[in-house]
Amino acid sequence: xxxxxxxxxxxxxxxxxxxxxxxxxxxxxxxxxxxxxxxxxxxxxxxxxxxxxxxxxxxxxxxxxxxxxxxxxxxxxxxxxxxxxxxxxxxxxxxxxxxxxxxxxxxxxxxxxxxxxxxxxxxxxxxxxxxxxxxxxxxxxxxxxxxxxxxxxxxxxxxxxxxxxxxxxxxxxxxxxxxxxxxxxxxxxxxxxxxxxxxxxxxxxxxxxxxxxxxxxxxxxxxxxxxxxxxxxxxxxxxxxxxxxxxxxxxx
Numbered sequence: 001x002x003x004x005x006x007x008x009x010x011x012x013x014x015x016x017x018x019x020x021x022x023x024x025x026x027x028x029x030x031x032x033x034x035x036x037x038x039x040x041x042x043x044x045x046x047x048x049x050x051x052x053x054x055x056x057x058x059x060x061x062x063x064x065x066x067x068x069x070x071x072x073x074x075x076x077x078x079x080x081x082x083x084x085x086x087x088x089x090x091x092x093x094x095x096x097x098x099x100x101x102x103x104x105x106x107x108x109x110x111x112x113x114x115x116x117x118x119x120x121x122x123x124x125x126x127x128x129x130x131x132x133x134x135x136x137x138x139x140x141x142x143x144x145x146x147x148x149x150x151x152x153x154x155x156x157x158x159x160x161x162x163x164x165x166x167x168x169x170x171x172x173x174x175x176x177x178x179x180x181x182x183x184x185x186x187x188x189x190x191x192x193x194x195x196x197x198x199x200x201x202x203x204x205x206x207x208x209x210x211x212x213x214x215x216x217x218x219x220x221x222x223x224x225x226x227x228x229x230x231x232x233x234x235x236x237x238x239x240x241x242x243x244x245x246x247x248x249x250x251x252x
Contacts, residue, residue: 003036003114004252005121006178007140009164012156013127015148016183019218020241021124022049024144026227027245029080033119036073039086040107040136041126047085050076051225060089062110064096069113077226082118094131104171107135120252129163137167142178142252146212147199149185149192154199178251179208181244186214210244213237 008021021037029035039046044054052074061067062084072084097103107123114121125136137143143164147153157180168175180203186192200207212218215237221228228238 001116001119003111003116003118003121004142005111005114005123005140006142006144006248006252007123007125007136008144008146009125009133009136009160010146010156011127011129011133011160012148012152015127016146016181016212017127018045018049018124019222020144020146020181020183020212020244021122022046022222023218023228023238023241024245024248025081025120025122026078026229027242028120028122028248029078030229030242031245031249033080033249034117035081035120035122036114036118037076037081037083038107038111038121038123039084040090040123040132041086042088042090043126044086044088045222046124047083047087048225049222050078050081050083050227052076052083052085054085054087056085058085058087058089060087060093063090063093063106069110077230081227090132097131097135103131104134104138108139111139129160134167134171137164137175138172140172141174142176144178145180146183147180147195148183149189149195151191153195154202157199157203177206178248180206181208181210181212183212184214185211208244208247210240210247212240212244215240 057067125133217232217235218237221231
């Protein structure tokens with residue numbers, strides 16, 4: 001059975017991309033699915049969020065053929081949730097692949113062994129539209145776009161959607177937008193509510209019903225190396241991600 005591959009992308013940093021990949025993956029795993037997280041960002045934030053050892057072989061070694069898939073996968077603190085960590089070496093991959101043939105397909109080729117082992121593969125990309133993110137988009141079936149409820153949200157979103165359409169035309173025709181996810185939402189601010197209204201109108205049918213609130217417990221969990229379902233399953237952020245996981249199960 002082919003694993004469902006979901007990439008988390010947004011060229012803006014600090015929008016909750018890694019938080020979403022980790023916690024959605026954790027709740028899919030809690031629902032009984034076999035889930036593989038892939039940290040495709042040299043900053044390694046996803047890796048540390050699930051207590052992965054970044055000094056061991058990781059996604060860079062997999063891309064370059066130095067290690068097999070089996071050698072780079074690590075267990076996480078959550079049952080059914082595995083991870084391929086990243087480290088600073090991945091920065092070099094972005095440079096090394098520039099002149100490579102079919103440079104956008106390296107991750108897709110590396111993940112061929114995933115089918116039959118995992119139900120979901122969640123790929124967390126760096127905050128850019130560079131070669132690493134292109135590899136993530138080419139390797140995936142669907143994109144989740146975390147979107148912070150702020151002033152420049154729509155501007156950045158339109159640029160990302162153009163990139164996705166370009167990838168669909170030229171590199172990966174099966175790629176689809178699974179959904180736009182509002183993050184760091186504060187219902188007390190007029191701006192946040194305007195962003196939700198405008199994006200929901202403009203991208204009708206592409207927006208998740210789940211909205212991730214501003215929540216201090218979500219911010220704290222990564223420093224303990226565990227997802228929110230283990231850190232504080234009763235907080236508002238945990239409830240939002242659990243609801244999102246059910247939406248994803250229903251959509252996919």
